[in-house]
Amino acid sequence: xxxxxxxxxxxxxxxxxxxxxxxxxxxxxxxxxxxxxxxxxxxxxxxxxxxxxxxxxxxxxxxxxxxxxxxxxxxxxxxxxxxxxxxxxxxxxxxxxxxxxxxxxxxxxxxxxxxxxxxxxxxxxxxxxxxxxxxxxxxxxxxxxxxxxxxxxxxxxxxxxxxxxxxxxxxxxxxxxxxxxxxxxxxxxxxxxxxxxxxxxxxxxxxxxxxxxxxxxxxxxxxxxxxxxxxxxxxxxxxxxxxxxxxxxxxxxxxxxxxxxxxx
Numbered sequence: 001x002x003x004x005x006x007x008x009x010x011x012x013x014x015x016x017x018x019x020x021x022x023x024x025x026x027x028x029x030x031x032x033x034x035x036x037x038x039x040x041x042x043x044x045x046x047x048x049x050x051x052x053x054x055x056x057x058x059x060x061x062x063x064x065x066x067x068x069x070x071x072x073x074x075x076x077x078x079x080x081x082x083x084x085x086x087x088x089x090x091x092x093x094x095x096x097x098x099x100x101x102x103x104x105x106x107x108x109x110x111x112x113x114x115x116x117x118x119x120x121x122x123x124x125x126x127x128x129x130x131x132x133x134x135x136x137x138x139x140x141x142x143x144x145x146x147x148x149x150x151x152x153x154x155x156x157x158x159x160x161x162x163x164x165x166x167x168x169x170x171x172x173x174x175x176x177x178x179x180x181x182x183x184x185x186x187x188x189x190x191x192x193x194x195x196x197x198x199x200x201x202x203x204x205x206x207x208x209x210x211x212x213x214x215x216x217x218x219x220x221x222x223x224x225x226x227x228x229x230x231x232x233x234x235x236x237x238x239x240x241x242x243x244x245x246x247x248x249x250x251x252x253x254x255x256x257x258x259x260x261x262x263x264x
Contacts, residue, residue, distance in 0.1 A: 002027070004100045011076065011232075018108050020082040020101070022053070022075030028097055029089055039075055042085050055075035056232065059249055070253060071209040079105050161242045168228070169239075169247065172254045183259040186215055215264065222262050227253055 007028035011019040026035045033041075047053060054076050059069045077085075078102050086098035161169075225235035230253045231246045240251065 004096055007097075008100075010104065017074045018079050018104055020079060022077055025077075025082055025085065025097070029086065029091070029094055031089075036073070041117075042088070043075075045084070047077075047081055052081040058230065058232065059253060069249075079108075087140065131185060159241060161244055161247060165242070165247045166239050168248055169224075169242070169254070172222045172251045173220050173227070174216075176223055176254050176257060177216050178263050180219050180259045180264070181212070181215055184264050186212065186264070219262055219264065223254055223257065224256065226261075 008020065008024050011021070021041055023035060026038060031038050043053075049055065056074045056076050057071055058074065062074045081099050083101045083105075086094045086101065088094075141196065224239075227250045228237055228242070229235050231250060233241065
């Protein structure tokens with residue numbers, strides 16, 4: 001069962017229910033048919049978009065220096081859909097994977113009942129609390145060494161973004177936002193304010209700068225939200241929840257955003 005567990009990086013929907021990646025299921029079931037062709041055939045069994053699954057498009061790294069990124073579509077499906085697809089395969093691995101999903105579903109239902117989990121936020125808060133309580137216990141009983149704590153800190157620091165990573169993403173967003181405003185003809189130039197009374201010039205200049213900052217802030221916010229959603233996160237997720245491995249993907253996505261995709 002542990003081998004099967006390692007095949008899946010299970011996700012959670014906004015309502016806290018467990019979600020399964022179609023591509024991970026395709027790989028786990030050892031399907032030789034290309035993913036797109038196979039999934040279209042599976043959907044033909046009566047599954048419906050936005051009910052049984054949602055489509056997610058993300059950029060993936062390639063080994064081609066000339067084209068380092070490629071777009072890849074995945075189907076994020078409910079556990080029920082994943083169980084049924086596993087059963088449809090009529091294979092030994094399909095039977096085992098279906099059994100694993102049944103176990104996951106049972107554990108989820110037990111947690112939801114015991115802790116009142118109704119959303120993804122509820123689950124995240126529970127996990128944070130359990131981890132915190134466990135660490136407090138280990139520290140208080142002397143069952144965890146300073147070296148082990150340092151290793152844990154290094155692991156967490158290596159998984160999530162550093163302040164420098166956040167600065168790099170923010171710089172990319174600011175540069176892109178300025179480019180988008182420039183394309184839209186929104187900018188501040190001194191020549192605009194060299195006519196009329198000097199006090200009027202100063203006031204007009206101040207108002208123009210304030211309006212520009214306001215528009216810049218709006219565009220930056222939209223770019224950040226879109227970047228997080230591109231990474232499979234909630235748009236309002238904290239910046240420090242971005243994974244380090246996704247920093248390059250986020251920056252490349254920001255660079256590739258077309259000005260027409262951002263409403264001003």
